[in-house]
Amino acid sequence: MIELLNNLLFDYTIRTVALGAATLGLVSGALGTFAVLRRQSLLGDAMSHAALPGVVIAFMLTGSKAPLVLIVGAALAGWLGTLCLINIVRYTRIKEDSALGLILSVFFGLGLMLLTFLQRSPDARQAGLDNFLFGQAATLLERDVVTMAIVGGLALLVLALLWKEFKLLSFDRNYGSSLGFPMQVLDVLLMSLFVIAIVIGLQAVGVILMSAMLVAPAAAARQWTDRLSIMVLLAAFFGAVSGVAGALISSLGRNLSTGPVVVLCISAIVLVSLLLAPNRGLIWTWIRRVRNRRRLRLKPVLRDLYALTNQHDNPYYPHHIDALRTTTGGGGVRWTLTVLEELGWVQRINQNHWALTPDGLSEAKRLTTGDVMRET
Amino acid sequence: MTYTYAIEVEDLTLAYEEKPVLWDIDLHVPEGILMAIMGPNGAGKTTLIKSILGLLTPAAGTVRIYGRPYREQRHLVAYVPQRGSVDWDFPTSVLDVVMMGRYGSLGWLRRPGLKERELALEALNKVDMSHLAHRQISQLSGGQQQRTFLARALVQDARVYFMDEPFQGVDATTERAIVDLLKELRAQGKTVVAVHHDLQTVPEYFDWVTLINVHRIASGPVVEVFTEDNLRLAYGGRVGFLTHSGDDGRER
Numbered sequence: 001m002i003e004l005l006n007n008l009l010f011d012y013t014i015r016t017v018a019l020g021a022a023t024l025g026l027v028s029g030a031l032g033t034f035a036v037l038r039r040q041s042l043l044g045d046a047m048s049h050a051a052l053p054g055v056v057i058a059f060m061l062t063g064s065k066a067p068l069v070l071i072v073g074a075a076l077a078g079w080l081g082t083l084c085l086i087n088i089v090r091y092t093r094i095k096e097d098s099a100l101g102l103i104l105s106v107f108f109g110l111g112l113m114l115l116t117f118l119q120r121s122p123d124a125r126q127a128g129l130d131n132f133l134f135g136q137a138a139t140l141l142e143r144d145v146v147t148m149a150i151v152g153g154l155a156l157l158v159l160a161l162l163w164k165e166f167k168l169l170s171f172d173r174n175y176g177s178s179l180g181f182p183m184q185v186l187d188v189l190l191m192s193l194f195v196i197a198i199v200i201g202l203q204a205v206g207v208i209l210m211s212a213m214l215v216a217p218a219a220a221a222r223q224w225t226d227r228l229s230i231m232v233l234l235a236a237f238f239g240a241v242s243g244v245a246g247a248l249i250s251s252l253g254r255n256l257s258t259g260p261v262v263v264l265c266i267s268a269i270v271l272v273s274l275l276l277a278p279n280r281g282l283i284w285t286w287i288r289r290v291r292n293r294r295r296l297r298l299k300p301v302l303r304d305l306y307a308l309t310n311q312h313d314n315p316y317y318p319h320h321i322d323a324l325r326t327t328t329g330g331g332g333v334r335w336t337l338t339v340l341e342e343l344g345w346v347q348r349i350n351q352n353h354w355a356l357t358p359d360g361l362s363e364a365k366r367l368t369t370g371d372v373m374r375e376t
Numbered sequence: 377m378t379y380t381y382a383i384e385v386e387d388l389t390l391a392y393e394e395k396p397v398l399w400d401i402d403l404h405v406p407e408g409i410l411m412a413i414m415g416p417n418g419a420g421k422t423t424l425i426k427s428i429l430g431l432l433t434p435a436a437g438t439v440r441i442y443g444r445p446y447r448e449q450r451h452l453v454a455y456v457p458q459r460g461s462v463d464w465d466f467p468t469s470v471l472d473v474v475m476m477g478r479y480g481s482l483g484w485l486r487r488p489g490l491k492e493r494e495l496a497l498e499a500l501n502k503v504d505m506s507h508l509a510h511r512q513i514s515q516l517s518g519g520q521q522q523r524t525f526l527a528r529a530l531v532q533d534a535r536v537y538f539m540d541e542p543f544q545g546v547d548a549t550t551e552r553a554i555v556d557l558l559k560e561l562r563a564q565g566k567t568v569v570a571v572h573h574d575l576q577t578v579p580e581y582f583d584w585v586t587l588i589n590v591h592r593i594a595s596g597p598v599v600e601v602f603t604e605d606n607l608r609l610a611y612g613g614r615v616g617f618l619t620h621s622g623d624d625g626r627e628r
Contacts, residue, residue, distance in 0.1 A: 037466060161485055168479060172462045175528075178429050178455035179480035226512040228467045 013138070017204075017251055020140040020148055021243035021262070024201035027152035028210075029217035029239025031159060031197040033232045034190060036218035037170045042097070043082070043191070044211035046104045048198045050081025052111025052207045055132050056118065065128065067144040067203065071151065074199040081107050082191055108207070134257035135206030137247035148200040155196045158189070166190055167228060204247065206259035213239060216266040223277035242266035294332060294339070299367055301336045302345060305356055306364035315361050318353040381443070382407040382536050382567040383428070388437030390420075390427050397423050401437070401592045407535075408565045410558050411584035412572035416611050419589040421571040422458070425538050429455055441536055451480065454534035456525050458541050464513050470524050471496055471509040477531035492531075499527040504553060519550030526557065537561065539570040543577075555581055578602055 035044055051074035058073025059065060081103045088099040115130060131139055159166065168176040169186045177183045194214065201210050221234035246262025275282050301324060308319050325333050337354050340346040345360030356364065385403040389396065398420045405411055413421045426432045428439050430446060441449035454477070474496040475488045482488060500506045503523040508516070516524065522542060529537060543551050558568055558581070572578065578585055578598060585602050587593040587610040594606045 037463075039463075164479055164482075164487060165484070167468075168476060171466050171468065171473070172457065172476070174426070174431050174457055174461065175455060175476070176479075177431050178450075178453070179476075179532075180450045181479070222467065226467050226514070227469070231467050 014248065014251060016142050016145055017137045017140050017247045018244045020145040020204055021137055021247035021258070022240040023145065023148045023152050023243075024204055025213060025217070025239030025241070025243030025262075026236045027148075027155060027239075028197040028201055028213040029221075029235035029237070030156060030232050031193050032214035032216075032239070033218040033221065033228075033235045034159075034166060034170055035194055035214050036222065037228075040194075041211075041215045042100050043085070044194060044198060044214035046081055046085060046100045046107075047078040047195055048202070048207045048210040049104045049111075050107035051075070051078040051195075051199055051202060052132060053077050053107055053114060054080075054111075055202065055207075056111055056114040056129065059129060060114070060118070067141075067147045070132075070203070071147065071199050074202055075195050077107065077111075078195040078198060079192065082195065111207070131206070131257075132202055133206050133208055135202070135204050135209070135259035135262070137204040137258035137262075138251050140204060144203060151196060152200050155193045158193060162186070162189070204243075204258050205262050206257065209259040209263045212263045212266060213243070216263075216270050217242070220266070220270045220273040223273040223280045238266065238269050242269060294336060297332060297336045298340060298343075301333060302340060302360060302364050303367055305346065305354065306361070306368065309356060316355045316357075318349040318355040321352045321354060324354070380406055382441065383569065384438075384440040384443075385428060386438045386440075388424070388427055388434050388439070390423060390432060390434040390437075396590060398427065398434070398588075399591050401588065403586060403592070403595060405567060405569065405584070407567055408562055409583040410562055410568045410570070410581065411586060412570055412578055412582040413586050413588065414572055414575070414578070414610065415588040415593075419610070421588065422540055424588060425455075425540055425569070425571060429453070429538060452535045454529040454532040454537045456529045456537065456539040456542060459518065459521050459525060459544065461540075464516065464521060466513065468513055469509070470500065470505065470511050470513060470516070470520075473513060473524055474499055474509075474527045474531060477528040480532065495531045496527070499530040502530060503527045503557065517547075519546040522546050522550060522554070526554065535566055537566060537568045537570075539568065541571050541573065543572065543574065575607070 032044070035041055054073040054075070054077025055070050056073075057077070058070050062069050085096075085099050085103050088094050088102070089096050094102070115133075118129065128136075128139065165176070165181055165186055168179075168181060169183055169190065173183050173187075176186075197214060198210050201213055205213055217235040217239035218231070220238050221231045224234055225231050242262055242265035245265045247258055249265075250256040250258040250261040273281070276284075278284055304324055305319060308323060309315050309317050321333060321337070324337075337346055337348075340360065341348060345357055345363055346354050347357050349355055381404050383403060383405040385401060388398055388401040388403075390398045401424060413424060415421050423432060427434045427437070428446070430439075439446040441452055446453070471493070475492050477499070478488055478492040478495060482492070497506060497509060500509055503526050505520065505523050505527060508520060513521070513524065522544075526539075526542065529539075542554055546554070558570075561568055562583075570582075572582070579602065582598055584596060585598050586595040587601065587606055589610045589612075593610040594601045
């Protein structure tokens with residue numbers, strides 16, 4: 001652990017990798033928030049798969065593997081895929097989900113075909129292009145990271161400047177139009193930012209899993225907050241953390257692709273958030289439901305005790321807990337009785353026998369007459 | 377400024393894939409009235425409002441607000457969309473949503489500040505929601521959602537209000553509060569056009585009514601236009617059921 005930290009600070013290669021991964025996580029986490037809120041999570045998947053042929057064609061045309069060249073190629077292809085998608089939905093009867101699948105498979109298929117074609121060619125320069133499938137953070141150089149930081153920084157700057165407009169677009173597009181904002185333009189602009197967030201991560205995480213970096217941090221962040229600004233910051237933080245963790249772990253092993261490891265890291269964060277987050281977390285929800293159910297059981301148990309005492313002259317006649325178990329059914333009767341005791345409605349006579357108190361008797365009478373009134 | 381009409385719509389026509397949804401609609405709405413737009417399901421009520429506001433692109437027609445094209449007069453117009461048209465699980469607060477009403481006059485890049493906050497709180501006060509200003513919007517009831525949208529339109533300080541089913545799915549208290557608000561707006565000389573479903577309450581809530589069913593059936597003061605003949609024209613055979621059974625014709 002200390003060695004890892006030491007490497008992080010002083011090992012040039014590892015520091016570069018970590019910085020690159022942090023950048024991509026930060027940018028995709030922040031922008032992905034809007035993709036998730038607009039229910040466009042799958043769009044990121046189509047965009048990143050569509051970017052592959054762009055990478056390969058950019059290399060074929062220029063013979064260069066400079067990051068900026070490949071990023072531009074990826075962005076153009078991702079953009080083209082998105083435009084095709086929008087137009088398919090607008091001008092044909094094909095629905096959005098089918099159109100997404102279509103774009104994704106056609107573009108990705110083309111990319112794979114070109115990639116295998118290149119690999120069979122004697123040109124040695126193509127080596128490493130297949131890293132774009134699953135990502136290889138270890139191949140990041142300082143100039144790559146600088147490019148990522150500049151492009152990603154610009155995207156985040158646009159997001160900050162148009163914060164209010166993008167919020168309006170995401171929450172109530174029609175209302176925004178009625179205020180005079182050109183929502184179509186803002187829509188295309190935001191999608192372009194998604195494309196940027198995706199392409200700067202392609203080298204490190206790969207086209208197949210990059211969309212997870214757009215969706216997962218935001219999904220986790222949503223669990224912890226009800227404020228958009230905090231959600232964006234949290235998502236950026238989660239993205240950066242999982243990026244760094246994934247990149248470092250994969251750089252320890254030989255030929256361990258970064259993409260899958262990064263995705264495992266962010267998945268862990270999502271899982272913890274789904275379970276543990278206050279209010280929205282599953283455990284929290286479960287506890288609340290149990291509490292509610294118990295509260296609801298108070299009335300039936302009190303009513304049943306009252307019904308049982310009706311068979312005796314003494315309204316405070318004690319009854320065995322098992323008698324209540326048979327009428328109310330199930331467990332938790334003892335717990336319910338304890339709560340009723342705290343309310344002063346029942347009293348414990350001995351280990352297993354319980355009786356109504358005067359307060360409990362009037363409450364039970366009120367309950368039963370209320371029920372009769374409701375039923376008639 | 378002696379324009380008699382707050383809203384003038386001429387020859388508005390809109391079609392989806394060659395099927396006409398609105399056909400040659402003319403409207404002349406004077407200033408300071410509350411007008412209901414009514415018609416059966418699929419008659420094009422929402423479409424009409426959306427086309428007037430330029431949210432849909434009509435095939436033909438012009439819209440003028442106080443005598444000038446809508447595009448130039450947008451700052452005079454406020455819109456209350458259908459409550460169900462947005463995701464109420466969006467991570468934001470009531471106050472934040474209401475402040476969106478100021479975005480138009482803020483323009484590009486500028487952020488809402490103290491002044492916008494005060495205006496928003498004032499509007500929330502008018503709809504009796506100031507105690508919920510910081511509530512997360514997913515925790516609102518239907519009536520509270522509707523009041524939030526109304527407050528958002530109020531902070532726009534417009535002269536013409538378009539509301540899409542403001543009474544849909546709200547409780548009796550909220551309905552009463554909304555009616556009072558509409559009458560207050562009218563007292564200030566504002567004009568309100570609302571898509572409405574409940575035939576019973578039309579004479580009580582509104583001054584004017586426009587009946588449409590793709591075509592414009594009739595438009596004018598309630599006493600003149602809200603007749604059984606016109607209703608039969610708009611709603612077809614179902615009108616007997618609607619007027620006599622006490623069914624309010626409201627969608628769930």
